[in-house]
Amino acid sequence: MTNTICQRILLKLSGEALMSEAGSIDADILKRLALEIIELCGMGIQVGLVIGGGNILRGAQKASEGLDRVTGDQMGMLATVINALAMQDALEHLGQPVRVMSALKINQVCEDYIRRRAVRHLEKGRVVVFAAGTGNPFFTTDSAASLRAIEINAELMIKATKVKGVYSADPEKVKDAIFYPRLTYDEALDQRLNVMDTTALVLCRDNNVPMRVMNIFEQGAIKRLMLGEEIGSLIERGT
Numbered sequence: 001m002t003n004t005i006c007q008r009i010l011l012k013l014s015g016e017a018l019m020s021e022a023g024s025i026d027a028d029i030l031k032r033l034a035l036e037i038i039e040l041c042g043m044g045i046q047v048g049l050v051i052g053g054g055n056i057l058r059g060a061q062k063a064s065e066g067l068d069r070v071t072g073d074q075m076g077m078l079a080t081v082i083n084a085l086a087m088q089d090a091l092e093h094l095g096q097p098v099r100v101m102s103a104l105k106i107n108q109v110c111e112d113y114i115r116r117r118a119v120r121h122l123e124k125g126r127v128v129v130f131a132a133g134t135g136n137p138f139f140t141t142d143s144a145a146s147l148r149a150i151e152i153n154a155e156l157m158i159k160a161t162k163v164k165g166v167y168s169a170d171p172e173k174v175k176d177a178i179f180y181p182r183l184t185y186d187e188a189l190d191q192r193l194n195v196m197d198t199t200a201l202v203l204c205r206d207n208n209v210p211m212r213v214m215n216i217f218e219q220g221a222i223k224r225l226m227l228g229e230e231i232g233s234l235i236e237r238g239t
Contacts, residue, residue, distance in 0.1 A: 003227075004043055004044065004045055004226040004227060004228075005156075005225075005226055005227075005228055006045070006155035006156050006226070007044065007045060007046060007155065008045070008046040008047075008048070008122060008152065008153065008154050008155055009040075009045060009046070009047060009048070009154055009155065009156050009157070009158055009226075010048045010049075010050065010145060010148055010149035010152065010154040010156075010157045010158070011037070011047060011048070011049050011050070011157075011158045011160065011222075012049075012050045012052075012141070012142065012145035012157065012158065012159050012160060013033070013049065013050070013051045013052065013160050013216065014051075014052045014054055014160070014161075015051060015052040015053045015054035015055035015056060015079065015080070015083055016052070016054050016055050016162075017029070017033070017051075017160060017162075017216055017217075018030055018033075018051070018055050018083060018086070019055035024055045024056050025055065025082075025083070025086050027090075030086060030087065030090045031090055031094075032219075033087070033090075033216070034087065034090040034091045034093075034094055034096070035094065036220070036222055036223070037049070037091065037096070037127060038091065038094055038095075038096045039223055040222060040223065040226060041096060041125060041127065043223070043226060045226060046122040046123070046125070047122075047127045047128075048118070048122065048127075048128045048129075048130060048148060048149070048152050048154060049084075049087065049127060049128065049129045049130065050080075050129075050130045050141055050144055050145040050148060051080060051083040051084055051087060051129065051131075051141070052080060052083070052140075052141040053076050053077070053078075053079025053080040053082070053083060053141070054079075055079075055083070056079035056082055056083070057072075057075050057076055057079045058072075058076060059071075059072035059073035059074070059075055059076030059077075059137070060072065060073075060076075062075065062076075069137060069138070070137040073133075073137035073138060073139075074137065076133070077103070077104055077131075077132040077133050077135070078104075078132070080131050080132055080133060080141060081100070081102055081104070081106065081109070081110065081131045081132055083131075084100045084102075084110070084129040084130075084131035085100060085109065085110070085131075087129055088100050088110075088129060091127055096127060097124075097125060097126040097127070098126055098127040098128070098129060099111055099118075099121045099126050099127075099128050099129070100128075100129045100131055101113040101114070101117075101118055101121075101128060101129070101130055101131065102131045102132040102135075103130070103131070103132040103133060103134055103135030103136075103144070104131075104132040104135050106132075110131065113130065113132075113135075115151050115152070118130070118148075118151075118152060119152055119153075122152060128152075130144065130145075130148045134147060139199065140196075140197050140199075140200065142159075142196040142197050142199075142200040143196075143197060143199045143200045143203065145157060145159075145200065146196070146199070146200040146201075146203040146204050146209070147203060149204070149209050150203060150204075150207045150209055154209065155210075156209075156210055156211070156212060157204060157209055157210070157211045157212070158211070158212050158213075158214065158222065158225075159195065159196060159211055159212070159213045159214075160214065160215075160216030161213060161214065161215060161216065162215065162216070162217060163215055164179060164214070164215055164232060164233075165179060165180065165181065165213045165214055165215075165232035165233030166179070166180045166183065166188070166193055166195055166213050166232075166233035166235070167179050167180065167193075168180070168191070168193070179233070180193075180233050181230070181233055181234070182233065182234045182235075182236075183233065183234075183235055184235065184236060184237065184238035185201050185202075185204060185205035185235055185236070185237055185238070186205070186238055187238075188201055188235055189201055189202070189205075195211075195213055195235065196211075201235075204235075205237050208236075208237050210234060210235065210236040210237075211234070211235045211236070212225065212231070212232050212233070212234055212235075213232050213233045213235065214231050214232025214233070215232065218231075
């Protein structure tokens, strides 16, 4: 077992992280992410995973187009199940034991989410992919990720993005946006930095779960983070 900064993490991926220009799920991206997750498991790290569904469907967006919000969110939850099953398949093809656990009851394709069983899977070295958000409308997969991180006693939640970490504004649109290597949850909330939705940030703050925001597309970055390198932005509860 490698000496790492923590032994259990919750990794939050956006659905867009899996998306190719041609379709909703890019097989090459899926395989690369699966290989990085397997590398973490080989270091003795227990990995929980939440994947959004934005590459397939966003419930809030459909609601703005006239669809009932509850129906739209339920469709979005099912989109996350599709992504979870795709990740399960990629991991299993590479020899990594994995379980998909859904907050919605669809046990013909995956397990129902039961906290104690999820922890047991993690202890046995299986990756656990948490699907269908919280199972409730009006809650994002960011909130689901925070909730699952708390429930499984994750030592760190990693929010995977397309940029280096947390900035004062979108660095792809604002050239002089300020990068924050470290900040508190209250600072992120007060400055409305759009790291995650407010519910997700408050859950992590109130339950003292630190969050690392980092670029998921930087090869090997998560491994280096686990070995102690300062990567991305660290958000934690203030004193």
